[in-house]
Amino acid sequence: MKPSFVQKFNLLAVAQGLYITIVQFLANRFAGRVVTISYPEKKLKMKERFRGLHRLERYESGEHKGLEKCIGCALCASACPADVITVVAGENDPADPHSPGERYAVVYDMDILRCIFCGMCTEACPTEAIVMKHDYELADDERGGPQGGVNKFIYHKEDLLGREFYW
Ligand code: SF4
Ligand code: SF4
Secondary structure, eight states, rough: OOOOHHHTTTHHHHHHHOOOHHHHHHHHHSSSOOOOOTTTSOOOOOOOOOSSSSSEOOOOOOOOTTBBSOOOOOOOOOOOOTOEEEEEEEOEEEEEOSSSSSEEEEEEEGGGGGGOOHHHHHHHHHTEEEEOOOOHHHHHHOOTTTSSSSTTEEEEEEHHHHHOOOO
């Protein structure tokens, strides 16, 4: 059967598309229902359970105040399905400990481009030392230095301990 003019040019789908566009435009324009934001000046507030970039935590109060929560057990690295985390543990000096345990993480590296943000590392950690916050900006315009130097996407312990977040 020969298609009609409407079928031939898919006019029904075109009209449906235009209808949705016009409704959204009017809603945005007159009902104040803005669905876009002026990124990067404004940033989306993520849901509470959003799993964003990682941070290593310190104790903020109590007898261990200021010490690192990480005890270098490497359970996070064992749980990670993408081989992101490298932990090298060392013995604490009782006179000047880094953490409350016998050991601490001398090295804590994350090859963040491998990360699939599954959250298994945070689940595995017995001291809630590694947490995932709400930041989602990971992009950069180069991977490392001009001569292939420092890889910006390998996060070291110092980066993870001192990381500031929007909220
Ligand atoms: S979020 Fe998942 S993939 Fe990323 S470091 Fe943690 S366990 Fe590994
Ligand atoms: S972050 Fe948690 S699981 Fe990973 S090494 Fe430190 S204490 Fe262990």
